[in-house]
Amino acid sequence: MTADVEARAKEEFDAAIRMETAPMSKGEMVAALCDYDVVMISLGDHFTAEVFAEAGHVVRCKLLANVGVGFNHIDVAAATAAGVAVTNTPGAVTDATADIGLTLMLMTARRAGEGERAVRAGAWEGWHPVQFLGTHMSGRHVGILGMGRIGQAIARRCHFGFGMVVSYVARSDKELSFPATRCADVQSLAASVDFLVVAVPGGSETQHLVDADVFESMKSSGFLINIARGEVVDEAALIHALETKQIAGAGLDVYEFEPKVPEALSCRENVTLLPHLGTAAEDVRSDMGQMALDNVAAFINGQTLPNSVS
DSSP, X not given: OOHHHHHHHHHHSOOOOOOOOSOOOHHHXXXXXXXXXXXXXXXXXXXXXXXXXXXXXXXXXXXXXXXXXXXXXXXXHHHHHTTOEEEOOOSTTHHHHHHHHHHHHHHHHTTHHHHHHHHHTTOXXXXXXXXXXXXXXXXXEEXXXXXXXXXXXXXXXXXXXXXXXXXXXOSSOOOOXXXXXXXXXXXXXXXXXXEEEEOOOOSTTTTTOBOHHHHHHSOTTOEEEEOXXXXXXXXXXXXXXXXXXXXXXXXXXXXXXXXXXXXXXXTOTTEEEOSSOTTOSHHHHHHHHHHHHHHHHHHHTTOOOTTBOO
């Protein structure tokens, strides 16, 4: 946690701070459920049904306060059955994640990563008219898969900042402050846009939502951008689409088997790879931690949880 979040946790609660940054092991998660009243966790900590089952009837924990908006790493049904509430931190992550979405779009379309690597390697021989020619993003067509808070923030930046045409797929029509067209399904969205941006929640309902059929629908000049969860995109299908030039490139901040990144992706110049930077700004991570602690404080004081997901 950032310093201010850690300080508040120690000041307001009898907090034990785990200093390791690696995800908790299964044994640690079971012990946490049995030894603590509240556990603050993050996306690497997979509280599965198996973890709750192993904890059995000695679960002491009554709240899992997730530091992050996505909670697909928690089996919410198993938590509820064990008497454990689950909260998250929506809102705090929106703008930072949207910014990374635009970063990936620009880097991939304008070949910025490839160009930077050439400069660092001493391979740049100076400016010439057809050097590192990429795709101009302004005025293009962007498709947003999932028009929630983050999807809308990305679309807003695309429309007002770059004059892009916006289409989207969502469960229902959205009232937006900019023009946008709702498409019937993912395939029709993919077929019509220059950039397909994935911004849906993770979980079983969206696993491999972007699959081989979607890539076959995309333009050969199209780009896939994923700032959602890695498992939403079928990574093997993405690699095939890149290798067969079904699409022009991809920008990824998340991976199906994170932190493992296949060599077939890391070796490609037309793929931008970021280490899950979506919310990696100090003030944003502090806001996330403070929101999680607000949930903890509400729980301790017997109040309604501000951000309950269970």
